Amino acid sequence: MAKISQIIIGDELLNAKINDLNLQILAKEIAPLGFDFKKCTVLGDNFDQVTQEIKKQATENDFLIITGGLGPTKDDLTKSIVANALAVELVENLEAEKIAIKQYKAFGRVFSRESSNYHMLPKDTSPIYNPSGLAPGIHAKLGSCEIFCTPGVPRECEAMIRDSIVPMLKDRAQSAHELFVCRTHSIPEETIFFKLCPNLWKDLEEFGKVSSLPIISGVDITINLKPEFQNEESRQKIRDIIEATEIKNNIWTYGLRSIEEVIVEEAKTKGLTIGFAESCTGGLASSTITNVSGSSSVFLGGVVSYANSVKENIINVKEETLKNHGAVSIETATEMATGSRKALGVDIAISYTGIAGPGGATPGKPVGTVCIGVATSEGASAERYEFRGDRMRLKNKFCQQGLILLLAKVRDL
Known part of the structure; x- marks a missing residue:
């Protein structure tokens, strides 16, 4: 199973100025692809620290997603950091400039090289189209690891991952991935698994890896289904097992709908x-x-x-x-x-x-x-x-x- 990890960059995340949403975005978008999502690392705008982390994770993963630091200001260091990790220089990239000009025009503005570095990319890398913002992303390769860099703004990150990166990753997906989710309300997880349904976890483990996630209205019971159980007959067996327990009347849906x-x-x-x-x-x-x-x-x-x-x-x-x-x-x-x-x-x-x-x-x-x-x-x-x-x-x-x-x-x- 191909391994994928994420590095999120930004001092504003570590000093509590903003909350990160990009881990959730990436996890949601890549979940159906069947990759092994190993870890997410959050780092400040530290040139040497981020460079070393990219080099390290490139040896441990098949794919690496880097979010944040692609803007035009001095604290946006990702381009220079990636160039340093690749041991190359930043160079003019005409395709990146075309993307920037197009997006500036769409936002009613005029692109200028003097006030923006969006036309510059690490040598031998490719730009990724940004449908929701100005800054192009970066597609690079370090050793055997493919690197994708996105802006840190959540709406831009989500659009780029969904529209550009996921289609590229689909071609490299090695196995199908399917989650079975049972959404419940009004009962805490410890009551479900230790009092009302003490055997439920073990019964569900036959079908795949089980996890329990408290949400605002109750608990999500999730099974990462093994390939042999990714069929309707198995899904119905799981529903029958759950609905034979004391929580039957607390189930409000199956799946990830709100x-x-x-x-x-x-x-x-x-x-x-x-x-x-x-x-x-x-x-x-x-x-x-x-x-x-x-x-x-x-x-x-x-x-x-x-x-x-x-x-x-x-x-x-x-x-x-x-x-x-x-x-x-x-x-x-x-x-x-x-x-x-x-x-x-x-x-x-x-x-x-x-x-x-x-x-x-x-x-x-x-x-x-x-x-x-x-x-x-x-x-x-x-x-x-x-x-x-x-x-x-x-x-x-x-x-x-x-x-x-x-x-x-x-x-x-």
């Missing part, structure tokens, strides 16, 4: 419309659903009822309900769902009211408390939950829990 994608697809199939009334999530649920292409066929709208006055005047939450039970209560969440369903004219409405913190806690209602309501033509109800985390994590947990309830209701109707 919960919002599943909701939109299944609501569309049933001809159902949905909407939200959001307080503590501040529109996050509506934003999440509308990230899905085609969501307009099922999502009609949402109300961000952050203030009590909006709850009362727009979605008809009773003043006495707020006074007697508080904004964060099952009673308020139920009325929010009922009122928003009527106001929006949808089949299913989900409401959120909670405390994301760090302030706002009251006796009996700590930070992390959320009440989520569901309303349909059959009536309305709400549930109370308590989660832990900082403000952003809690908002995401609240949002995902509501989407879990929404998917269940879509399937019930």
Whole structure:
């Protein structure tokens, strides 16, 4: 199996100015190709250190992906570093210049050699087209290792890997690679594997390497399938094994689709419309659903009822309900769902009211408390939950829990 690794370059990653997304991008794009992804190394803008790491990894891998450091400023050292590792000079490359001129024009700008070095590449290397930015990538070879350099900007890195690098790697892929993924909700992994299903891991290992990944809404159980089990008969056997356990009712899909994608697809199939009334999530649920292409066929709208006055005047939450039970209560969440369903004219409405913190806690209602309501033509109800985390994590947990309830209701109707 061909070996591949990644080097990510940038001081900004090590001093916490930005979060890296490029490891995730590369892993997602190369996963189906069947390569052995050995490691990812993050380094600062240190010329000698990165040079030595490239030389080292070139002896250990068949392919090496380097991200970052292709811009025009002094701290963008990747071209010079790669040239140093290859023991060559930077030279003018007409193909790279043509790419740069084309991209500058597409962005309404004019390329200039005086203000950009995009026309320079290490000798005997080739440029890689950048469909989402200005800087061309680099395709080089050091010994038997092929090297691909991409910009560090995630959208540029992703587009270059997907559109240019993956097609080249496909020709070199040696074996098929297939992941079987079971997505669950509301049960932590230690409960699944040590309490509810103590034999599940061992049972699944027959089919390939098993891994468990906690996600915001639950746990992904993943099997890297052995070649002999990459068929529908084996996939059905795996589903049968999992669904014979205590977690059957906590499975919301197989595969890598997000919960919002599943909701939109299944609501569309049933001809159902949905909407939200959001307080503590501040529109996050509506934003999440509308990230899905085609969501307009099922999502009609949402109300961000952050203030009590909006709850009362727009979605008809009773003043006495707020006074007697508080904004964060099952009673308020139920009325929010009922009122928003009527106001929006949808089949299913989900409401959120909670405390994301760090302030706002009251006796009996700590930070992390959320009440989520569901309303349909059959009536309305709400549930109370308590989660832990900082403000952003809690908002995401609240949002995902509501989407879990929404998917269940879509399937019930």
